[in-house]
Amino acid sequence: MSSSDVLNRFPRARLMSGATPIQRLDRIEQFLGERRRGVSIWAKRDDLMELGGGGNKLRKLEFLIGQAKSEGCDTVIAIGGVQSNFARLAAAACARTGLACELVLAQMVxxxxxxxxxxxxxxxxxLFGARVHLLGKGDDASAFATGRASEIASSGGKAFVAVLGxxxxxGCLGYVDCAFEIATQSTNMGIEFDTIVIPNxxxxxxxxxxxxxxxxxxxxSRIxxxxxxxPADASALSTVEKINxxxxxxxTQERVERKDVKVGGTQLGGGYGIPTPEMVEAVRILxxxxxxxxxxxxxxxxxxxLLSDxxxxxxxxGSNVLFLMTGxxxxxxxxxDGLKGN
Known part of the structure; x- marks a missing residue:
């Protein structure tokens, strides 16, 4: 079954020119030496996309922008944290597709x-031309976005509210498509990826x-x-619901349960957007x-x-691991201020 068979009935705004590459991380393997225990490490480069500085959220935005246009919207209101990659790419996608963009940025960190x-x-x-609403601590981003959509409607426009992430x-359809893309690349490369590592x-x-x-x-289960x-369990339960x-x-009649979804909590640290020594070291190593x-x-x-695992x-x-670089x-x-130093 091809991705087009499954996804063609959904409106889509093309924001990517093709598949993102998969490359082997030879130098990381050399760095780990015997510690890698024969594991081969590959990266799926979703950071390498032409629009807006790249990043995985463009996959979601292809379908979200498609939905917004199919509903006759002229404005996208995207919700995110202050340093939201989704908001940044929503602004770029709107610039590319001719939609107005407003960003509602909450103090999540x-x-x-x-x-x-x-x-x-x-x-x-x-720089991408978005109208940015930088909220204060404790402000309700969803309520603000809904209010702005009502104001736009009262002025004769129509807004599409894009939720967090x-x-x-x-939006998830973008990564249904990515799963097909990885399967095709895996076949063409003659490599079966035993584990695919991602952030959640x-x-x-x-x-x-x-x-x-x-x-x-x-x-x-390889994901x-x-x-x-x-927290890991809450994240897993939420993900199970989304999958189904x-x-x-x-x-499709297929469904998953909690036991089918792997989410680890060892790297969360103090919470969302809060640096950890392990994160800083991983950024420096790569x-x-x-x-x-x-x-x-x-x-x-x-x-x-991934390094810890x-x-x-x-x-x-001796297994093959694919790390998805999300941009x-x-x-x-x-x-x-937290990444400087030796």
Whole structure:
């Protein structure tokens, strides 16, 4: 079954020109030496997308923008944290597709420095032409977005409200498509990936990958996530719910249970967006060994989890591991004060 057979009935705004590459991380393998226990490490480069600085949220936005246009909307209101990659890419996607964009940015991380509040993704939000609503601590982002949608409607427009991370069932379709893409690349490369490692924030990427893997006849248990937003069990339960809704949306009777979904909590640290020593070390290791950038909120923590899982033998010796690089490198500039040093 091809992705087009499953997904063609859903409106879609094409924001990507093709599949993102998969590359082997040879230098990381050399760095780990005997500690890697024969594990082969690969990266799926979803950071390499042409629009808006790249990143995995573009996959979701293809379907969300498609939905917004099909509903006759002229404005997208996207909700996120201050340094939201989703908000940044929503602004870029709206610029590309001719929609107005408003961003409702909530204070989800206890960082009030000027570099965090105005640099990184926030700087790019403005450059892409979005109207940015930077909320105060404790403000209700959903209520604010709903209010703005009503104001736009009263002025004769129509707004589409994109929730946190774009992780609606429709948004998850972007990673159903990615699951098919990985399967095709795996076949073409002649490599079976035993484990696919990802971060889990709002859960949409995880849900889409599992749903797509199931529809394609693969084993969803090989997808292993590290939570960066919620405690592991809460994250897993939320993801299970999303997976089953997406499977229903795709008209299949398959369903998953909690035991089918792998979410680890060892890298969450103090919570969403709060740096950990392991994250900082993972960002530095990949930068210094491969010249690649991990973001400090998602990819950095997930890659730290991967390194830990290899050394603690959670990942089987001699297996093939695919790490999904989700992008978000503009966020590094907002965390400059915590990433400096040797």
């Amino acid at each position: 206890p960082r009030d420095s000027e570099i965090y509040q105005a640099n990184g993704n926030v700087l790019l939000d403005h 774009g992780s609606t069932p429709v 924030g709002s859960g949409g990427m995880h849900a889409g990958l599992v749903a797509g893997t199931i529809i394609n006849g693969g084993d969803p 292993s996530a590290h939570t960066v937003l919620s 809704v997406v499977l229903g949306l795709l008209s 930068g210094r060994s491969e010249g690649l950038l991990l973001d400090p909120v998602y990819g950095g923590k997930a890659f730290a989890g 290899i050394e603690s033998e959670v990942v089987k010796a 978000g490198s503009p966020g590094l500039y907002a965390y400059a």
